[in-house]
Amino acid sequence: MTRIVCEQLAPQVGRLAENHRQIVRTISETTTAGADILVLPELATSGYVFESPAEARECAIPPDDPMIDEWTAAVDGDSVVVCGYAERGPDDVLYNSAVLFDATGVLARYRKTHLWDREKLFFAPGSQPPPVTPTPFGRIAVMICYDLEFPEYTRRAALEGADLIAVPTNWPEVPRPAGERPPEVLIAQAAARVNRVAVACCDRSGTERGQRWTEGTAIVSHDGWIAAVAEADGRARWDTDLAAARDKNISTRNHLFGDRRTDLYGSPR
Amino acid sequence: MTRIVCEQLAPQVGRLAENHRQIVRTISETTTAGADILVLPELATSGYVFESPAEARECAIPPDDPMIDEWTAAVDGDSVVVCGYAERGPDDVLYNSAVLFDATGVLARYRKTHLWDREKLFFAPGSQPPPVTPTPFGRIAVMICYDLEFPEYTRRAALEGADLIAVPTNWPEVPRPAGERPPEVLIAQAAARVNRVAVACCDRSGTERGQRWTEGTAIVSHDGWIAAVAEADGRARWDTDLAAARDKNISTRNHLFGDRRTDLYGSPR
Numbered sequence: 001m002t003r004i005v006c007e008q009l010a011p012q013v014g015r016l017a018e019n020h021r022q023i024v025r026t027i028s029e030t031t032t033a034g035a036d037i038l039v040l041p042e043l044a045t046s047g048y049v050f051e052s053p054a055e056a057r058e059c060a061i062p063p064d065d066p067m068i069d070e071w072t073a074a075v076d077g078d079s080v081v082v083c084g085y086a087e088r089g090p091d092d093v094l095y096n097s098a099v100l101f102d103a104t105g106v107l108a109r110y111r112k113t114h115l116w117d118r119e120k121l122f123f124a125p126g127s128q129p130p131p132v133t134p135t136p137f138g139r140i141a142v143m144i145c146y147d148l149e150f151p152e153y154t155r156r157a158a159l160e161g162a163d164l165i166a167v168p169t170n171w172p173e174v175p176r177p178a179g180e181r182p183p184e185v186l187i188a189q190a191a192a193r194v195n196r197v198a199v200a201c202c203d204r205s206g207t208e209r210g211q212r213w214t215e216g217t218a219i220v221s222h223d224g225w226i227a228a229v230a231e232a233d234g235r236a237r238w239d240t241d242l243a244a245a246r247d248k249n250i251s252t253r254n255h256l257f258g259d260r261r262t263d264l265y266g267s268p269r
Numbered sequence: 270m271t272r273i274v275c276e277q278l279a280p281q282v283g284r285l286a287e288n289h290r291q292i293v294r295t296i297s298e299t300t301t302a303g304a305d306i307l308v309l310p311e312l313a314t315s316g317y318v319f320e321s322p323a324e325a326r327e328c329a330i331p332p333d334d335p336m337i338d339e340w341t342a343a344v345d346g347d348s349v350v351v352c353g354y355a356e357r358g359p360d361d362v363l364y365n366s367a368v369l370f371d372a373t374g375v376l377a378r379y380r381k382t383h384l385w386d387r388e389k390l391f392f393a394p395g396s397q398p399p400p401v402t403p404t405p406f407g408r409i410a411v412m413i414c415y416d417l418e419f420p421e422y423t424r425r426a427a428l429e430g431a432d433l434i435a436v437p438t439n440w441p442e443v444p445r446p447a448g449e450r451p452p453e454v455l456i457a458q459a460a461a462r463v464n465r466v467a468v469a470c471c472d473r474s475g476t477e478r479g480q481r482w483t484e485g486t487a488i489v490s491h492d493g494w495i496a497a498v499a500e501a502d503g504r505a506r507w508d509t510d511l512a513a514a515r516d517k518n519i520s521t522r523n524h525l526f527g528d529r530r531t532d533l534y535g536s537p538r
Contacts, residue, residue: 113530117520129533146523149463151420152534177494183462186493190459193452194418224455225446251386254415261382264398265421268534 001239002137005035006202008217008234013047016059020067024074031076036137041204042084042145042168049209056122060088075103080135084168096123098142098168108133112144138163138242145169156268158195163242167201171214182216193224196245270508271406274304277486277503279475282316285328289336293343300348305406310473311353311414311437318478325391329357344372349404353437365392367411367437377402381413407432407511414438425537427464432511436470440483451485462493465514
């Protein structure tokens, strides 16, 4: 069995050193305690509610920053970790990025391609879809927050063979009827079910410059049901066999991908 | 305001005349009582659980059958109705079809393109996506049951300008965790929210040859929330202004369709 953990951290905006220490501590603690796959929030290094492009720039780090080396060094065993951070690219442009790594180093990089609202003031969108990266626990695609709300994008990752879509996120709280889950979780559930792919969304917690966060961390099974949400300690945990979802036959005569009518609407890949 | 009604009928397999009378009575009653848009189930004429292709053929009707004239004649005022039926096409091939009509006659026809399980033994798939049909109440796209589970297809209809996706359905009951909605409803909710389009799913009721139906009729608002489910009388009712959902801006800087990265995954139209 593979243990997936999401840890709903509360980064502090602009406090790079403190946020980095929090990330290192969480990686060390959770992977030592048995997390095989750990997902951390979007922009875990920098916080989210920037006042200006200059402030965003001050806490962005290059993709080869030594901090990321310290993250990989903090991984216990063969666990893999996904963490969001504010990236200052080689071109000096800022990206809302995430990195997938294990103790040996970085396995994959991704830059958010669908930017939400004021992010467009600070970040450039990425130009590549997420790689689908083989790990000892299954194939992982990384998306960030609003990316998840484009069903073409989740479908594309599933067609590329993803067993798990890992989603670092910062979900600003939006209105919802009493008793309902966050709308982003509904979207994750549908994406999971129509593709038979697990989805692990790691939100952040707290309030930042007046912005309340949803604290909606949820791990969704490949059937679309909620497998885990954040407990009182901010951690969601689910033990599963990700490869079990590779069979896309959902009835004697139905295959989720084979049933697509690509003659009527094309294919995202 | 526009009143949308779904009436969760229980057709009897193979009993064409009785099912027809039930359809006529429902059209007359609901449109007289104020339904502007009425959605009826999939295969409302024929039932669903056929024992053989011959049985399906016996209760299929041609697209110009006088029964459909009686349906249009039963419509009160300027209401529009969507009803599923087993069609024997001009080519003598059977289709799982639906028709959109008002008192003046048929406005649009649709043949299900994604067939579920044993339907593949009885029906040929349609070759055309649903037309998006203007009505006095908004633009309506018709899909049938399993069609809804392909996000490319709902996206396509939304891009074509649909305000409402009307979904005649027969949902065989599938396992779900206690307290959860049917998975098909979750998928409808996500489709509604990522496209800002309302979705009206009319399920059937009862048990047919041992097959239990979900009785999951649900009207979903363009925000993805449940606007109505079937009441004790089998009817779901929602009063709304469908055109209000045409604005696809969801933040100062985000447009649901404009934000799509068609460079990364193409577009369904």
